[in-house]
Amino acid sequence: MFAKLKSWFQPAPSPLLYMRLGPEESQDNPLMIQFFTWDRLHETLSWWKHFETEIPRLAEMGVTQVWLPPPNKAAHPKGRGYDAYDLWDLGEFDRKGTIQTRWGTREELLHACRLAKEHKIDILIDAVLNHKLGADRTETFQAVPVQSENRLKNSGPTREIEGWTAFDYKQRNEKYSDFRWTQEHFTGVDWDQRSKTKGIYRITGPGHKGWSRNVDHELGNYDFLLGIDIDHRNPAVQEDLLRWGKWILETTDAVGFRLDAIKHIDRKFMLHWIQETRRRAGLKGMFVVSEYWSGNLKLLLPYIRAFKGETAFFDVPLHMNFHQASRERTRYDLRNILRNTVLEIKPNDAVTFVDNHDTVEGQSLESWVGDNFKIQAYAIILLRGHGYPCVFYGDLYPNKECYNENTARNIMLLIEARKKFAYGPTTDYFAEKNCIGFVRQGDATHQGCAVILSNKEEGADSFLHELRMNVGTENAGKTFRSHMTQHGRVEIDAAGWGTFSCFANNVQVWTKLEEE
The missing domain is CATH 2.60.40.1180 (Golgi alpha-mannosidase II)
Incomplete structure (x- = not known):
């Protein structure tokens, strides 16, 4: 009993102090890069080939970790992987109109990962564990429509609907995993094929427990985000996702994960998944950074506490400060730039960033940091001695979405300064x-x-x-x-x-x- 009480009051470890951030023998500052944008594709190479050709340059810059886009087969040929169809298909099987993913083939991915390791660059896998899309066939089951603005309130009576919830994976023929998803493994869907009606339907009937309570309280209950929502309380689901975690690390020789949409996933399972994947893979320093998208530090801090130091978090409040500073221009008081951020309160939990694929103009989380403040923001995350910075491909490489040549040139100078000079208190x-x-x-x-x-x-x-x-x-x-x-x-x-x-x-x- 005393040992249990002691564990309750024992402070959580600081993720950035024990997780692997790069080669252990290096005395230089670690640096992460998000190596993709939402729309960018290379003119002549697959994305994995493009990444491979850039590895020597990234190593020279001082990059120690690369966050790659989701490598799994998507619901559509050009899907980014966030429309997750099959986590076990890395571009190997002819399904959804393609063998390769948007990013390339399995062989190209693994070859690039091997070259990255040779250059002492760690790979991070973008894990999309909240939902699935692109089912192979429909099933009929009981469900109740709920209000989009409050998922705890029904908007109609329970009814029988036809939902895209069956994943057979016949072409994969049980290679890597024999698990087959059906309606019993999900909590909700966003489409009734029978009535051709879009909405949010909570699946009811035998074995279904409703929405998870261990999720964010926005919109009443934010278990459902999109597509076909996974029930992470189901034992068969839990085991398949745990097996995938160990498998993807071993297959790619990656050292950790970027966890997508964590506020929508049962946090008790997510904590267990991180701990158990770390144990099964034998990686005590397995790196994990989670996306909890909110600029409100008060909402983020309970999640940081709930995960007991097992994951770092992207500092969305700091990004929002950068965005506000770029909009207010001279009116913004720079003395407040770190106020109410993870970097200010828990610096060893903070993965800092200026922009990413979701914040670009026109995207769902649009909050772009304008060129009038972009370099200032990068100076803060790259050169101060707290937090772990992640630079964005879109800010460094030519692209049609957000590139500014002068900005990119100055960011490169800041990256050089980080590698050579930004050390000590x-x-x-x-x-x-x-x-x-x-x-x-x-x-x-x-x-x-x-x-x-x-x-x-x-x-x-x-x-x-x-x-x-x-x-x-x-x-x-x-x-x-x-x-x-x-x-x-x-x-x-x-x-x-x-x-x-x-x-x-x-x-x-x-x-x-x-x-x-």
């Missing part, structure tokens, strides 16, 4: 509404840097901010140079202070001038 100088700075003191093998960023737009072409910051007495008498523009000098006084500058609406990184 962080000291903040958040003194002005439109100009803040911070200093990294360096460590035994890396020098530090001084960083200033501005969101002042009036007179942006000529206005120069100046901010006094201390870089340590060990740098007394030294000269710092600008990293972003390769010009400008700052002399450090005997007490370690220097007056660093930055043009309005810009970012500047200052590093020690190497002695000739």
